[in-house]
Amino acid sequence: MKIFRLTLAAALLTAGTLAATSAQAQAPLKIGYTDVQYVLSQMPESKQIESELKTYNSQLENQLKSKSSELETKYKAYQAGEATMTDVVKADKQKELQNLQQSIQEFQQSAQQSLQQKQQTLLKPALDKLQKNIDLVADENGITYVFNSDGGGSPLLLHAPKDGDISDMVLKKMGITPGANAPVVRQPTNAPAPTPAANKTTPSKTKIKTK
Template sequence: MKKLHLTFAAALLVASSFFASSAQAQAPLKIGFTSVEYVLGQMPESKQIESDLKAYNTQLETQLKSKYSDYQTKLDAYQKGASTMTPVIKADKEKELTTLQQSIQEFQQSAQQGLQQKQQTLLKPVLDKIQKTIDQVADENGYTYVLNSDSGSNPILLHGPKEGDISDVILKKMGITPTAPNAAPTSVPAKAPASTVPPAPSKTKTKTK
């Protein structure tokens, strides 16, 4: 089961994290930066999010296994008894197997979307909390801009002085004692469970005279 680091969560804050209020426009320019991924990984809420997502993913796995087991049982029965089936019954069984196969594939797709939506729903209040704290720290310390230092295809910060990193200040503002900066970020399931489904037998064509 592949996992996805919460780096995408940082992107949700990029647009709203760049600028402080316009009232600071005439104040001396002061730029700070933070790693949203690092801050998120330090928060106790991230562990609960990971736990909730794993539990949700387990539910999806259970449902998928049930569907797959039903399909496999009926496929085995078809393969064993196909030679003795009448053309009508055989065609009906093939249609049923094809429908079950399509149902499994559709479930996998919807489960993937559901897992992503679940992740976004769980992350939203935590990201809102980070954003609120960034705003407070920026206002209290006179930062005109706060950039995001997380890596990605289009990083917002390519270089900056260490004193401009306000990540630990943000954490302390939330009552969290920062750990080592190189601590591994929290990760969560990225994909719904996958299962290799044997192809359903092709429909038998009944010859007509």
């Protein structure tokens, strides 16, 4: 299972950024980085988010199983009585089976979309909290830009000194002891429909948002 990928919003042309750019003329540019996956995994909200996602995913799976069971039952009944059916009845039963099969396919697609929306809804408060504390740490330490060094997928940062990592500072700002090994917010593996590829991240100042 892979952690949710977080999308970084491009938000450089703000009043605050313009002010910071002016200040850069008098002070050296300071860049920091944080592992969003690591920080998110340490937040206490991650356990509750994962639990709610698993519950919601199970509900969708149960609905899918019910629909599949109905299709299987009706198909077996069709096979058992096919030999004695008139052409009109046979055509009607075949049409019914086709409609049920199509309904299942449509449900799989809508269920995956619904699961993704649920993920975004559950993650938003945690992402907003993370963003707020990244901003606080950056401001307090005179950091102009913060990059995501997330080790999953393709990290935005390929090399940097350890003292530029503000991940633990962000956790402490939220009152969390670094390295608590809290469960990672993950996507359920048994989703009713195939999980799409994770969203790529793009660089920005520090802004984080759900897609």
